Structure formats: structure tokens, C-alpha cells
Amino acid sequence: MRGRAFQPGFQPAFPRAFPRAFGAEVAAAVITATTAPVMASLADGATLASGFTPGVYTSSVGTISSQVATYYLNGSPVAGTTTIGEGDTYYAIETVTNSEGNSQPFATAAQTLPVPLSIGTLANVTETQAAGGTVQVALSASGGTAPYSFSSNVGSVSGSILTLALDTVQTTAVTVTVTDDVGATAQDSFTFTVEAPAAPAPILDTASFDPATNTLSYTYSNSVTGFRLYAAAATASIAVNTGNLYNGTGGTGVLEYTNSPIGEGVTSDFTTAADGAVRIAICLIRESDGAVASNIIILTVDPLSIGASGGTLTGLAHQVTDTFGTENAQPYTVSGVPIGTAAANRWVVVMTTVGLQAATDVQLTIGGVAAQPLGTPQSSGALRMLAFKAAVPTGTTADIAWTDSQTTADPFFDIGHAVYTMLGEPVLHDEAFDDTPATNQWAVLIDVPEGGVLIGMSRDNFNSNLTTWTGLTEDADTGTRMVASGSASGLSAEIDRPVTVTSDGGATDFEDGFYVISLELAA
Incomplete structure (x- = not known):
């Protein structure tokens, strides 16, 4: 309690009454309680006055004139209307006064409202x-x-x-x-x-993409039945793209992309890098607890190789010929060139390199049909690199003949050619040429159309080494004539495609030139 309360039965000393007359002393009045005042045990929320019962008193002098109760809560005087709560201590002091003006306090026993356990x-x-x-x-x-x-x-x-x-x-x-x-x-x-303890985080052990079948193969560890495999654009900040989701249940599997071919309709899910390749980030997430594999595998996919087996280009790489070092009279003819199965919409494309005694025009017939030029003839010294097309719907072979407007005997030398067929008329989309001398690599940047094809040919007068291509797949390498091609059938939008051819010889191995064309079907 914060104050000091009277204890029950406490009787403070009061002064004796004044003498009734000078020199005579009268006994002090005595107030006694015949029944002491009582403070009852109260419930939470009760008022103090509700628990007080006044005492009954007598006085030895005069009569009892007043009884006044003062209430105390936790040692402090309060009004009788004050309510109590758990843990409060409370009591009352009743002051009794007689008719002679004498007063006497009488205190109740203190009560405490207990706190429930x-x-x-x-x-x-x-x-x-x-x-x-x-x-x-x-x-x-x-x-x-x-x-x-x-x-x-x-x-x-x-x-x-x-x-x-x-x-x-x-x-x-x-x-x-x-x-x-x-x-x-x-x-x-x-x-x-x-x-239960969390299972070890899954691990994506291997991942590879087969562009020919447009499938993703993978193996993983520490998983359970049911997982999710995500493929997303691989950028500087790799984030799993939940919109491109593939499901599986085995420890080893092959998943065919539901958006086939890759990039078709999901261009926002993949990015094309500066080198023309597509970067794909592969991530594994376990379905049971959402645990993410501790690693991400980034695949680099050549968009021109995706779905190439179903493209519009049929390569006849075995028809590359090379007459290096030989002078030829015109017309120069290669007979019985295979051109595949007859079809009403079959077109034959010929890439050729020709050495000329003079800078004049070259014409070509394919199966007796006058061929149309594809692109601009490219020159490097006496070398010409050209492309032609002709509609040849019948037959499985054709004669190809070169002529030139010059009258010089034996105008041609070093003729080389490669034959491809397409179902549908090809038209030129873009072309690029490089004849940088004294180097071991030629490089061009060519625009690739959606669903189109590329054909590249290089010629080196002195090369006796093999070559390596990027951006195209080499079809043949005769030592002086190198031919490569690629299909963009899986590409969802046109891109700028770097294409290079590199000699495994010395730094100054290449001479002559390198010509690449990109084709698309006529509207």
C-alpha cells in the first residue's frame, strides 16, 4: 500500500476535555465501539461503499453525534464509489464524534482482492x-x-x-x-x-538441347517424384520464368518443348545474344517442397540449327566440284548432277566460284533452264563468286552449264560449285562478302529471315588446310572450296547472324574470298 492505514482496533490518543472551570479537571470523554465497523470481501468491479458496514458506538460523555467513513484504496483515500480490481488492497476508517466535540477513529480490517492463478x-x-x-x-x-x-x-x-x-x-x-x-x-x-528434415536440395546434373529433334535432355539428383523444369532467357540477371514450364517425373528424361520449335511464340522467354546464338537458362524446382536446384545450367543454342531437319533447304553437299588449276572452254558442263525428287515447286540453287580470263558476265543453265542470278556477283581479282536459281520441276538429275560473253578461248578456270534444292521459289534476303587478304579467318554479318536458309561458300587459291565454320554447318571441304549451309526454320524473328570460316593453317593462310547469301521463299 502507498499510505499507512489504521489497523483494526487502533485507538489514537486524543486530548483530554478542557476543564469546565478554572482549576477543576474533568475526565476525558471515552468513545467505544460496541460493534466494530466492517469492510467485507468484494468482487472485482464492486464499489468500496458497497462493502462497508458502520460500527455501533457509545460515549462516556454526551452522545454520539456523527459517524463518517473514509475509504482507502492501495493506501490512498478515495471516494466510496470507487471500484476495485484484482490485486487491490482496500479498507475504511470511520471517524466517530460525540456531542461534546470529541472524535475517535475506528479502522476496518484491510482486504485484498486476489489475482487468479x-x-x-x-x-x-x-x-x-x-x-x-x-x-x-x-x-x-x-x-x-x-x-x-x-x-x-x-x-x-x-x-x-x-x-x-x-x-x-x-x-x-x-x-x-x-x-x-x-x-x-x-x-x-x-x-x-x-x-521431417528437408530433403537435400535438388541438383541439375546435366542439360543439353538437340536442335534436330527440338528436345531438351537432362539428368538430376536429390529429387522426388514430381518436379518442374524451367527454361528462361539467360541474361545478365537470370530469373526463372514460370510462364515457360515443362513437367516430368523421372530421374532422366527428354522433354519436347510445348512451344515448338523453341522460340516460336515464346520470344519473350529467350534472348538472342550478340553472336546470334540463343542463351537458355535451365533450372530445376522440386514440387513437393519448392526447393530450387542449387545450380543453373546455361545452354547456348544455334537458332539456325533448330528444326533444321524440317527446314526448306535440302543440301546436296556431295555435288561440290572443284577444277582448280584447269582452264576450261565454254560452255563448261557438269552432267548428271543429282537434284533430288521431282516436285512441281522444286527450285535448284547453285553456288559457284569461277576464275575468268577477263571480267565479263557469267550465265548458267540448270537442266536446260536459264538460271536467274541470286544477288550480286562478287569479285576478288580474277575470282567471281555467284549464286543462281532455276525452277526444275521434273527429273532427278540435271546438267549444269557455264557460259560467258567473252570470246577468249578457254575463258574459265578454277570452277567450283555446290547444288541445293528448295521447295518453293527462293528470293534473296541478304548477302555478304569478305575477301580480306593474308588472314586465316573471314567473317561477315548477315541478316537472317524467319524460316529462311543460308548458304556460304569460300575459295582459297592456296589453301590446303581444313576449315572451321561458325554460324553455318559445313557441308563439304575440298581444300580450295568450302561450302556450308543452315536453316532458320525455327527462328521466330529475323536476326543479324555472324558467320565465320577459319583455316587451321597459319595466320596468313586465306586468299580469294568468302560469300554468304540468306534466302527466303517468295510471297
């Missing part, structure tokens, strides 16, 4: 399963009458510590009971959960 807050407990492992929960209580003792329906209790075992995966309601020194009890509960 309760258990401290118990939070839910979630732990990971561990053989032989335990978790401890600290218990507490308040109210009632200390000391306290605890018990639980799960685990073991020592003092105020509850110990729970982590051996078994479970979800259990734990009820804790507290008992105070006078036998009062209280209970509270919480949920105890033991979870």
Missing part, C-alpha cells in the same frame, strides 16, 4: 525431427498463491522446464497444468510440431 503465455513450438534430440520450454505462472508446481500431458517437467522429444514426426496438443500452494489450478495449451 494463470500460466504464462505458451507459444506454439515447431522443430525439425532429430533422433535423440529434445527441445525445452520454460514455464511460468502468476496470481494465486506461490509457490507453484507444473505438470504436462506430453514430455517431462522438472521444476519450471518442460522437455519435449524430437524423435517422432508429429503434431500434438500439449496441455500444461499449474497448481498453487493452496491447491488452485490453471491450464493452457500449445501445439507441438515435429517436421
Whole structure:
């Protein structure tokens, strides 16, 4: 209590009454309680005045003239209308006055409204399963009458510590009971959960893409039945794209892209790098718990090779010929060149290199049909690199004949050619030429149309080495004539495509020239 209260029966000393006459002393008045005042035990929310019963008094002098009660709450005087709460201490002091002006205080016994017994807050407990492992929960209580003792329906209790075992995966309601020194009890509960340990993170062990069949192959570890494989654009900041989702259930598998061919209709999911290749980030996510593989595999896919087997270009690479070092009269004819199965919409494309004694025009017939030039003839010294096309719907072979407007005997030398067929009329989309001397690599940048084809030919007067191509697939390498082609049938939009041819010889191995054309079907 903050103040000091009178104790029951407390009788403070009061001065004697003044003498009735000078020199004569009269006995002090005595006020006594025949029935002491009482403060009853009150319930939470009751007013102090509601629990007070006044005492009954007598006086040895005069009569009782007034009885006034003053109420105290936690040591401080308050109004009788004040309500009490749990833990409050309260009492009253009744001041009794007689007709002679004498006063005497009478205090009630102090009362305290007890605080109910309760258990401290118990939070839910979630732990990971561990053989032989335990978790401890600290218990507490308040109210009632200390000391306290605890018990639980799960685990073991020592003092105020509850110990729970982590051996078994479970979800259990734990009820804790507290008992105070006078036998009062209280209970509270919480949920105890033991979870199975998380499986090791899945690992995407291998991933590869087969452009011919447009399928993705992969292997992985640490997974369970059911997983998700994501393919997304590989950029500087790689993010898994949930919009491009592929599902599987095995440890090893081959997935065919639902958006086929790759890039078709999902251009936002893939990016084309500066070198013309497509970068794809592959990520594995386990369905059961959403665990993400600890690694991402980035594949580089040549967009021109995707779906090439179903493209519009049929390569006849075995028809590359080379008459290096030989002078030829005109017309120069190669007979019986295979041109594949007859078709009403078949066109034959010939890439050729021709050495000329003079800078004049070259004409070509294919199966007796006058061929049309494809692109602009390219020159490097006496070398001409040209492309022609002709509609040849019938037959499986054709004679190809070269003529020139000059009248010089034997105008041609070093003739080489390669024959391709297409279903549908090809038209030139773009062309590029490089004849940088004294180098071992030629390089061009050519625009590639959606669904189109590319054909490249290089000629080197002195090359006796093999060559390596990027951007196209080499069809033949005779030592002086190198031919390569590629299909863009899987490309969803045109791109700028770098194409290179590199000699495995010295740094100054190449001479003559390198010509690449990109074709698309006529509208």
C-alpha cells in the first residue's frame, strides 16, 4: 500500500476535555465501539461503499453525534464509489464524534482482492525431427498463491522446464497444468510440431538441347517424384520464368518443348545474344517442397540449327566440284548432277566460284533452264563468286552449264560449285562478302529471315588446310572450296547472324574470298 492505514482496533490518543472551570479537571470523554465497523470481501468491479458496514458506538460523555467513513484504496483515500480490481488492497476508517466535540477513529480490517492463478503465455513450438534430440520450454505462472508446481500431458517437467522429444514426426496438443500452494489450478495449451528434415536440395546434373529433334535432355539428383523444369532467357540477371514450364517425373528424361520449335511464340522467354546464338537458362524446382536446384545450367543454342531437319533447304553437299588449276572452254558442263525428287515447286540453287580470263558476265543453265542470278556477283581479282536459281520441276538429275560473253578461248578456270534444292521459289534476303587478304579467318554479318536458309561458300587459291565454320554447318571441304549451309526454320524473328570460316593453317593462310547469301521463299 502507498499510505499507512489504521489497523483494526487502533485507538489514537486524543486530548483530554478542557476543564469546565478554572482549576477543576474533568475526565476525558471515552468513545467505544460496541460493534466494530466492517469492510467485507468484494468482487472485482464492486464499489468500496458497497462493502462497508458502520460500527455501533457509545460515549462516556454526551452522545454520539456523527459517524463518517473514509475509504482507502492501495493506501490512498478515495471516494466510496470507487471500484476495485484484482490485486487491490482496500479498507475504511470511520471517524466517530460525540456531542461534546470529541472524535475517535475506528479502522476496518484491510482486504485484498486476489489475482487468479494463470500460466504464462505458451507459444506454439515447431522443430525439425532429430533422433535423440529434445527441445525445452520454460514455464511460468502468476496470481494465486506461490509457490507453484507444473505438470504436462506430453514430455517431462522438472521444476519450471518442460522437455519435449524430437524423435517422432508429429503434431500434438500439449496441455500444461499449474497448481498453487493452496491447491488452485490453471491450464493452457500449445501445439507441438515435429517436421521431417528437408530433403537435400535438388541438383541439375546435366542439360543439353538437340536442335534436330527440338528436345531438351537432362539428368538430376536429390529429387522426388514430381518436379518442374524451367527454361528462361539467360541474361545478365537470370530469373526463372514460370510462364515457360515443362513437367516430368523421372530421374532422366527428354522433354519436347510445348512451344515448338523453341522460340516460336515464346520470344519473350529467350534472348538472342550478340553472336546470334540463343542463351537458355535451365533450372530445376522440386514440387513437393519448392526447393530450387542449387545450380543453373546455361545452354547456348544455334537458332539456325533448330528444326533444321524440317527446314526448306535440302543440301546436296556431295555435288561440290572443284577444277582448280584447269582452264576450261565454254560452255563448261557438269552432267548428271543429282537434284533430288521431282516436285512441281522444286527450285535448284547453285553456288559457284569461277576464275575468268577477263571480267565479263557469267550465265548458267540448270537442266536446260536459264538460271536467274541470286544477288550480286562478287569479285576478288580474277575470282567471281555467284549464286543462281532455276525452277526444275521434273527429273532427278540435271546438267549444269557455264557460259560467258567473252570470246577468249578457254575463258574459265578454277570452277567450283555446290547444288541445293528448295521447295518453293527462293528470293534473296541478304548477302555478304569478305575477301580480306593474308588472314586465316573471314567473317561477315548477315541478316537472317524467319524460316529462311543460308548458304556460304569460300575459295582459297592456296589453301590446303581444313576449315572451321561458325554460324553455318559445313557441308563439304575440298581444300580450295568450302561450302556450308543452315536453316532458320525455327527462328521466330529475323536476326543479324555472324558467320565465320577459319583455316587451321597459319595466320596468313586465306586468299580469294568468302560469300554468304540468306534466302527466303517468295510471297
